[in-house]
Amino acid sequence: MPLSVTESLALRSSEDVVRMRQWVRARAVGIGFSLVDQTKIVTAASELGRNILEHGGGEGHVYLDLPTHNSKIGIQLTFEDKGPGIADIEQALKDGFTTGGGLGLGLGGARRLVNQFEIASRPGEGTRITITRWKGP
């Protein structure tokens, strides 16, 4: 089934982030996401993609899956980088906390825009964030 194939994209520049957003949106449209759901997953992807460029050592990968759960379909995105990692995940998720001069809402905001949010990070080894948004009722 073509839906279960994992696709991936390298993130190295802000053009790649734009390309990723279009890619995620196309997949979201493809499985019938509503306009609101599309916008939410694309915005979350944009935040996390840009985080990789700014904090994740400047490059990484994003993987896209279309999982199904209880006959619901969703989009799952995994962002991986081999950057410096996050020392204090709790703190990083807190609104207003930033090390890069941004608004400090990206990580927490992305978490609020999706249904599932998993983060794994080790200082010096990199960060992996997996987000899933299910197709709404």
Place this chain on the structure above:
Amino acid sequence: MTAAPKSRIAEILNHYEGDLLKDWMKQQLTGKAVPTDLMKESELRDQCAEFLRLLREASRGSVTDMVGSEWTELKNLLSDITGSRARQGFTPAETATFVFSFKQPLFDRLRQAYGKDADGLSMDLWNATTLLDNLGLLTTEYHQKGREDVIVRQQRDLMELSTPVVNIWDGVLALPLIGTLDSERTQVVMQNLLQRIVDTGSAIAIIDITGVPIVDTLVAQHLLKTVAAARLMGADCIISGIRPQIAQTIVHLGVDLKDVVTKATLSDALSIAFQRTGYTVRKGGRSESVSSNGTEDGVQTKVASRAGGTQHL
């Protein structure tokens, strides 16, 4: 073990340069490799002759790799040829064929030179084919590079084109944003807007984001900075064109737009702008205020008919 036999390609290029040129030209003109409507025969001859000359010089070193500095001039020539051909309308395949078409004349000479020495011939045929393949592929790379340069230039053009600041009413500027707001573009947008605020002495600037596909925290931050900078210069900003899905996303992100006046549509924003600047717009002979619903169309018509010029700064 015996040392690898020496390649005779350099020797052949040296000996038969004139003949090779003749054969190669014939090859290209009789074949379909060169669309003769796109370039003159004399131009082709010049390119071929120059290519042969530089190839002869470069092959004095090693013909099995092309890393040495003696290959630089030949590579530069190919880059130039590719560039000029791309402008003349050649496809990448046609440009690569220019190099590949040299194979047959060269192979013919190699066959003559080696006679019955099959081992030597096959060695040098391999050398020659590798060399010309690499050179041919190089033209494809240059072609691609040329295209990428065009794309970069177009991006830059687009950046300026897509950030017009429109003076829609006396003292009211509108900035319809379209497309992705990356940092570089936002910089341009912000500068244009601030400059126009100075130039026109406008008190209100409407930033319309109907054409912005998503508003993430970076876009929001850019907008907030623009609003703050405009405020420092004495102008108030209204952000309009906030669609339902954008509104929901902004709420989830937790971006605080409390200090900014926001509206769903540009016409709502314009109504506010009229109120603030003390204008009332009437439809026909009747006197109705701008903000009442019934006159909205009337307002738009009037605004359109008196709209100021668009400027690309």
